[in-house]
Amino acid sequence: MTTILVTGGTGTLGRVLTERLHADGHDVRVLSRHAQPYAVDLRQGGTVLDxxxxxxxxxxxxxSAPGGGDEEAAAHLTAAARRAGVGHVVYISIVGVDRVPFGYYKTKLAVERLIEESGLGWTVLRxxxxxxxxxxxxxxxxxxxxxLLPAGLKDQPIEVTEVASRLAELASGGPAGRVEDMGGPEIRTFExxxxxxxxxxxxxxxxxxxxxxxxxxxxxxDGGHLAPEQAVGKGTFEEYVAVRIEGGRRA
Structure with a gap:
């Protein structure tokens, strides 16, 4: 049985991933700012992180914190992982972080590089x-x-459970470096x-x-955040809102 630590394990993706890893038989630890017994602010590190x-x-x-601090958090996490002899770090990033000069994307790219240069075995999925x-x-x-909508923009949304399943697969294997991106099944206009x-x-x-x-x-x-060649997702936006919004209204 593999022991896997999920940072951000109470978030949108982390919660689903944790459930999947438990179902696969792994021993799972959840780290977040408020989840006991591993309540940690990664931006500060500390003995609880160790x-x-x-x-x-x-x-x-x-x-991840769009408001800032991801690089400091990753630095503390990788340092603790080296001290503990962790063999593999899997990082979830975003398609286009190397093509779109958006502040949050620049930070995600910086974290990718920090993990790649950490001396640890690593896998990055965008x-x-x-x-x-x-x-x-x-x-x-x-x-x-x-x-009001930004004119000319498109998006390629993906179902979070599909990304969680892929991360669970990667976490169960060895370090794989930068793996193929995952995109949703459709590229759609914002409108x-x-x-x-x-x-x-x-x-x-x-x-x-x-x-x-x-x-x-x-x-x-120009579509820097899209992955038309990796449109591997199955769940559509219509299916998501049917469950999330229309299902909620009927409940």
Whole structure:
């Protein structure tokens, strides 16, 4: 039986991954800022982090904070992993971190490099955005009576359970380096995704596509965050909102 530590194990991906690893028979430890007995702020490290990694075979690093601190967190985690003799670190990253000059993406790329240069065995998987991120974005954008969308943008959302299954597979094996990206089954315009969301919520909104500017916008518009050659996902956005939104309204 393999002992696997999941950082960010109470988050959107980490929670599903933890369940999958348990089902596969692994001994799973969950590390987050509030999950006992391994409640750790990775940005600060400390003795509890050393306790969490002691005796661990593999770490799956899912913890991330868009507000900042991911590089410090990864530095503390890899240092603790070296001290404990951990053999394998699996990191979940984002498709396009090396092509889109978005601040959060730059940080994810920096963490990739830090793990690659850590001296530990490593695997990096990049995935496109999860369905729930789009839903949370559309929740915000649909609050006014007119829903403003960035013109010309597309997305390729993927089902989080599929990414969790792939991470569980990678965590069960040896270090594999940078593996093939995972993309959702469809590349869709933001407008078509927003219309799917609005139909599911039953909130009519006028949609207006607004052109933006800058290098980051151009990179997104040019599809730097997409993986058309790795459209391996199966679950569609329609299927997700049918369960998440329409199912919730019927409950």
């Amino acid at each position: 306790m969490a990694v002691a005796g661990v075979d593999t770490i799956v690093h899912c913890a 995935a496109t955005q999860f369905h729930d991120l789009l839903v949370r974005l559309f929740d915000t954008l649909s609050r006014p009576p007119v829903m 078509s995704l927003a219309r799917t969301y609005l139909r599911a919520t039953g909130h009519p909104r006028r949609l207006v596509n607004v052109p933006l500017w800058g290098r980051t916008y151009r990179a997104f518009r």
